[in-house]
Amino acid sequence: MxxxxxxxxxxxxxxxxATIDFIGIPQIYTDLLIKGSARNxxxxxxxLMYFNGDTTxxxxxxxxxxxxxxxKYSTSLENWYGAGYVSVSTSTANxxxxxxxxxxxxxxxxxxxxxxxxxxxxxxxxxxxxxxxxIHGSWLSTAPITxxxxxxxxxxxxxxxxxxxYGIRKY
Amino acid sequence: xxxxxxxxxxxxxxxxxxxxxxxxxxxxxxxxxxxxxAETARLEAAEAAQAAKESAQSKLAALGLTTEEIAALTR
Numbered sequence: 001m002x003x004x005x006x007x008x009x010x011x012x013x014x015x016x017x018a019t020i021d022f023i024g025i026p027q028i029y030t031d032l033l034i035k036g037s038a039r040n041x042x043x044x045x046x047x048l049m050y051f052n053g054d055t056t057x058x059x060x061x062x063x064x065x066x067x068x069x070x071x072k073y074s075t076s077l078e079n080w081y082g083a084g085y086v087s088v089s090t091s092t093a094n095x096x097x098x099x100x101x102x103x104x105x106x107x108x109x110x111x112x113x114x115x116x117x118x119x120x121x122x123x124x125x126x127x128x129x130x131x132x133x134x135i136h137g138s139w140l141s142t143a144p145i146t147x148x149x150x151x152x153x154x155x156x157x158x159x160x161x162x163x164x165x166y167g168i169r170k171y
Numbered sequence: 172x173x174x175x176x177x178x179x180x181x182x183x184x185x186x187x188x189x190x191x192x193x194x195x196x197x198x199x200x201x202x203x204x205x206x207x208x209a210e211t212a213r214l215e216a217a218e219a220a221q222a223a224k225e226s227a228q229s230k231l232a233a234l235g236l237t238t239e240e241i242a243a244l245t246r
Contacts, residue, residue: 010179010186017177018191018199024182044206055198071217154203156173165181 002170004033009164016041016156022165023147027107029167032145034101036163039087042155045120045131049083049101051112051145057081062137069130081139083150084118085131095121096161097131106145113138 010020025032038047050060060081065074086097099118106112116135139145150163174196179186191199224245231241 008179008181008184010177012177013188015173015175017175018173018195019176021176021178022181023178024180026181044210046206048202151199151202154206 031168038161039158040152044154045085046153
């Protein structure tokens with residue numbers, strides 16, 4: 001039976017944060033999992049996530065299924081490091097989106113895959129304010145994941161945005 | 172936008188507030204520009220698709236199809 005061990009929790013303080021960075025990730029687990037609640041201070045719902053400081057978009061590929069309050073969308077293969085859509089500045093005050101990010105075999109010497117499941121506030125129909133997102137992607141690097149950076153595209157992570165990193169042991 | 176980030180060292184448990192360096196600020200600015208371009212393209216495509224849909228529905232109606240029949244075709 002898998003064990004889910006909390007490694008670190010970080011919360012954006014007053015004024016928000018440009019990024020939240022998990023560094024020095026222990027290399028002793030099988031997989032990694034991030035559970036987060038977040039709000040982008042801009043009108044853009046996108047959160048970004050990259051590994052080991054690598055912001056070269058061509059080093060990431062992903063497919064995305066997503067929908068807003070009225071329409072469903074899908075994207076073909078993208079060179080991009082998006083992590084999903086959360087609540088934005090026009091969402092109901094004090095509401096946060098939620099997300100899970102799973103990263104299997106993060107220490108292996110293979111390309112790293114990840115999957116995300118994210119939702120923004122769901123009790124509003126304002127454009128760009130009620131999204132659900134599924135992403136599966138890969139970081140095209142054989143390096144073990146030692147750091148993870150999460151940022152809010154076009155804005156900041158609002159105050160009280162919180163992410164917890166878990167290590168998964170499958171034994 | 173704030174120019175600080177929150178860094179947590181998962182080995183030591185230490186959390187610190189760090190000012191972004193010039194490279195990180197440049198990355199954020201590049202991200203914002205890229206988003207603006209991508210969003211403009213997405214909205215233009217969505218508007219074009221909606222216009223095409225409405226045009227097709229009008230032509231179907233002109234051919235004598237009922238609203239229900241058009242909805243059945245475009246569902």
